[in-house]
Each structure stands twice: as structure tokens, then as C-alpha cells.
Amino acid sequence: MSRSHRLMQLMQLFRTLPPPVRAQTLADETGVSLRSVYRDIEALRSMGAVIDGAAGYGYTLIDDPALPPMSFSPDEIEALVLGLREVLAVADPVLAGAAHNALSKLRASLPASKRHQLEHASLHAKRFHHRPEISIDVAALRQSIREERAVRIDYADHTGAKSTRDIYPLGIVFFESTLVLASWCLLRQDFRSFRLDRIRFLKETGENFRPKRVPLLRAFFAGFKAEGESRG
Amino acid sequence: MSRSHRLMQLMQLFRTLPPPVRAQTLADETGVSLRSVYRDIEALRSMGAVIDGAAGYGYTLIDDPALPPMSFSPDEIEALVLGLREVLAVADPVLAGAAHNALSKLRASLPASKRHQLEHASLHAKRFHHRPEISIDVAALRQSIREERAVRIDYADHTGAKSTRDIYPLGIVFFESTLVLASWCLLRQDFRSFRLDRIRFLKETGENFRPKRVPLLRAFFAGFKAEGESRG
């Protein structure tokens, strides 16, 4: 057991054991002498951990540098709230429900001083587009994307021609007022986009992605963005 | 700088730097040889950190044992990410920056097992509207809204007629492709909306809101919504 490992272990003990934690406990737990524990505490403190030590009492972990505080600035709260409201307004029911829940959790995790700001956020999202009817289960599709599983779709292109394709769904893009499914098309062996309102049927084929090539995906989405913005 | 300290530092780097992180970067950052970085990675892995290393690519932190699982469901994460991306795409620079920071903090506070999902979120937002030029300082306006202070604006209505008004700004509404400032107009003693791109000048008058009447505000926004949706 290396010292580094022990230091990590000590932090974990601080995180899990009910305070106060006595040095002797830590010594027993790590199988090291008391003297070493005191040296370790010193090391942890020098690394930014705030550990309160009270003689005759024990140690209490006050601030853990590994845990980023969920402290959002006013602007960040507004960005989060606005974004979630946007999602509430545009997304499929499952995702909208998730946005609602996320908003609740966010509210619960904020200190009271910032909570009213969440209620009173200055930004609201309104969207009155008549979105095309989407017949497929978008929630299920998103899950396929997340779990990187291929799906089979029935698709009608802009001319009305129908086809059945096996694709790896990569992401759903809110392309202005339509939802577009970005995919790797197994038929064409290339990236293809499909409008969600033109997909008629969807089922998983059970096939998994081949090893992911992240740079390729990045490039694809970057290209998507460039292509789109050149039109704006 | 002790090795233990360096290991902590490496974890922080993994949490902060955008993946992939190359060993050379870590070596430069920690001021240590490449060989030592590889040894350190090995040490971190033996401590429970799951670090994906791909030759020719770099490292990616997959699972961080120090982070307690935070309770956002996959759908909620997607809602948050999509919303923030939307904000990144449409908002003024200050708010967009805030959205970016919020995304970083969210990423940092997520257990690493869920983090890849944030990167790989299946939803993207694209927006190619040509938004009208807004000449006023939107960030300052949002601050006035937050702090509930009255402002004086120069406004040109749809006929081009100009006027100066003292208003209590209540909220900015993303009304399709335009930004609208919902306000209580001190001149008309009623709720009024102003398009941000038609506001020419803006300054605070220093006057504070009278005690807020939340129900009225709620009713106002509800009405705004009803009015808009009836058009859809």
C-alpha cells in the first residue's frame, strides 16, 4: 500500500465515517502508525483539504477539494433555467418531464439565497412553431443513441419515396423548427440525416456500435454546424 | 511537490481539462517526466480511478472514485445539456459564457460514469435565425431585472414612433426569433412588452420596485403564454 493510496483512502474514510474521526481510527483502518497518520493529515491539508482537528475530539472534514461545489453564479442559474424552460417548451414529453425534474432538483440543491432567483429568472422561452407531428417514440430513440445500438427505420424522403434502413443513431439535432436524426447509415456507409417527422417506424436491431471513433463523430457534428451556419 | 500531491493534481487536471488529455500535457503541467506520468496513471488506476487510455489519442477519465453519484437521471442530464446548448446558441455573449461555465461545472460535478453521457448527449441545438441586432447591453438589463430596479429606455414602436419610458423590467422572453422585454410600464401603469432590438438606449433610474406582487407577475406571464400559444 503506497502512501498515495493511503491518502486517497483517508479522504474516503473522511467522506464515509461519521465525524469526528480520531487519528487512532485512521491508523487502525490504514494499518499504519499514529505518527504517520498525523503526517498524512498534514499532507492532505497541504493539498487543499480543510480538515478541522480538535484535541481530545478528533478530525472533521470541512472542505473536500475533490468535490466541486455546486455553486452557480446568477448568470449560470439563468442559463440553466432558460435552457430547461426551452426544453420544456420544445421537447418530447419524456424529455420535457426530465427537464421539469431537473429544474426541481436544481432548485432543491441551491442555497435558499439563490433559490428565489430561480423562480424569478429573468428569461423565459416561448416557441410557437407548429412542429411537425412525430410518430416515433423519441424517448426510445434517445435511449438507443445513448446505448449506442443500431436501429431500423422506415423513412420517407422529401420526394415521398420510402425505404427501410439500418442506422447507428448518433444524435438528434434541433435544426430550427424540425428535429433531425444524425446517423451513420449502414446502407450507404456514410453519415446521413433523417427528419424525425418522416420516420414512420423504428425498432432496435440489437446490433451494437463498432468501436467508437470519437474524432470522427466530433468532425461530423462540427461539419453539421458549419454547413448549417453557412446558410444563416 | 510530493508524488501524492501530484496524483491529486492529476485527478484535478482530468476533471478540468477537456478530454482527451495527453500524457505529455500532464507531464508539462506537473513538471515531471513522461515516464513518471505513465507510472502515475498506473497508480491512479490501481486506486480505483477508471482512466481510458488510447494510443495516438490520449486519456479520458471515465470514473472518478472521489465523486459521489449525483442524482440526475440520463434524461435529466440530456435536458440540461440540450438546454444549455440552446442558450449557447441564442443568448448574448455574457449569458452564453455563463451557459458554458455552467456546463463545465455540471460536467465536473457529475460522477464520471455519467460524464461521458454529457459529452455524448444525443441532443444538439442548432439555430440559424438571423436575429435582429440588439444595441443595448442585455447583460446589464438582466441584472436590472434580477435586482428589481427600474430603467429608462428609448423605444421605437412598430410604426417608428419614438418615446422614452420608465419601466420595471420583469423578464426577457425568447419569443420565437425575437427577444422581448416584458415590463411594467410606469407611464401607462400597465404591463407592456418591448422588443429588445427596438430599444435604443437604456439606463437605470435607481428607483426600486415597490413590493413585488408575485401573483400579478405570474398572471402576466401566464397571459403572455396564453396569448402566444393561441397563435400557434
Added chain:
DNA sequence: CGCGCTCTTGTCAATAATTGGCAGTAGGGC
């Protein structure tokens, strides 16, 4: 006040870990 508990700090020499450099293997995109 004295007493017990516990954090805290110092010093030492034996022991163990760390380090950089170099050389080489391997995997994946192009």
C-alpha cells in the same frame, strides 16, 4: 487545579519508493 484524551510537532536512522533516461512494443487513424 489535576487528569485523561487527543491533536500536534520534532528528531533519527533504517528502509522503501520515486525518478529520469533510454530502448522497445503496440494500437489506431490516415
Added chain:
DNA sequence: GCCCTACTGCCAATTATTGACAAGAGCGCG
């Protein structure tokens, strides 16, 4: 086949770590 980068083995010089013993200090308690 080339380039980039992750990975591994080896070695000797350097550096850190460890336990033991000793002593100081804060705090609650009777």
C-alpha cells in the same frame, strides 16, 4: 507504411517514508 501516443522494463542515484520515542498544547470534566 507513417505518425502519434499509450504502455512496459530496466537501472542507479536520489529522495521520501516510516516507526519509535519524547514533548507540547487545547479542551472538557470533576
